[in-house]
Amino acid sequence: MAATSPIARPITGRFVLVTTIAFFAVVISVNMVMMRLAITTLPGTEVDSAYSASLAYQGEIVASRQQNERGWQVEAHIDRQPDGAAAVAIEARDHTGVPLRGLNFLARLERPTDRRADRAIEVTEAGPGNFHGRAEGVTAGQWDLVIEGDADGRRMFLSKNRIVLN
Template sequence: MTPATPAARPITGRFVLITTIAFFAVVIGVNAVMMRLAITTLPGTEVDSAYSASLAYQREIVAARQQNERDWQVAAHIERQPNGVASLAIEARNHAGEPLARMKFAARLERPIDRRADRAIDVAEAGRGTYRGSAENVAAGQWDLVIEGDAEGRRMFLSKSRIVLN
């Protein structure tokens, strides 16, 4: 005597309808979640108005030429401690190598992928030609270090450098 084999269930129209609806529900659900994550995590454009940025472009070119003519040597060193505090030291000298005093430097760390994570660095003159500042809650990774130097109410120096903080 041979054991009875169970009979296979026939595929019905109801089964096909339910599996088709379930398949598309999963696909649409995953797409909705991925769209939501993409929209909430990507801030969008680099600048708010491309037209405004293009109008300011010529002024930036003139300012860059003037900065090159001044031939200042501005050296910056930034270091991140394990507690998330980033310390910045700036040494500024003119074309003759003399320290630049009474400058107002401003610095910020910008995240290349998310402007919402940008951190301002409070910079103060620590000595003749030496400026120091720090920022808290700085995550490890790639940053753009932007340094601006003002004197007599106008920007005299601008630098943007890609750095990696550990």
């Protein structure tokens, strides 16, 4: 008896159509998944409206000049605790070295890459010129420490520094 070899199926137009559609369906599906992931993980923009930011720019220049004229000496120290909390200590003095009183300081830890991870730090006055605050759930890595000091609802001080928390 002779061995029979399997008969090869001919490539038909229907087979080519089905494989082509299947190929492009896989490519389009993968592209849609990647596009969805890219859009949902996009951290956003630095400002919501470039026009509004440009209008406020002149006011920022004036506020910066006034802050420089005051000559305040504001120092901040921040530590990340093993439990994930971050403790910030702020020491504020005027140009003669006298501790500043009656200011409300606000502090924020901002992620340079993802605004959704930002953490507000509630700062309270611990004594003349000394302010302390704490934020929970702060992960290690690079952050921007933003400190604002205001008196009577008017911003008197602004500082933004890039820091690394371990």
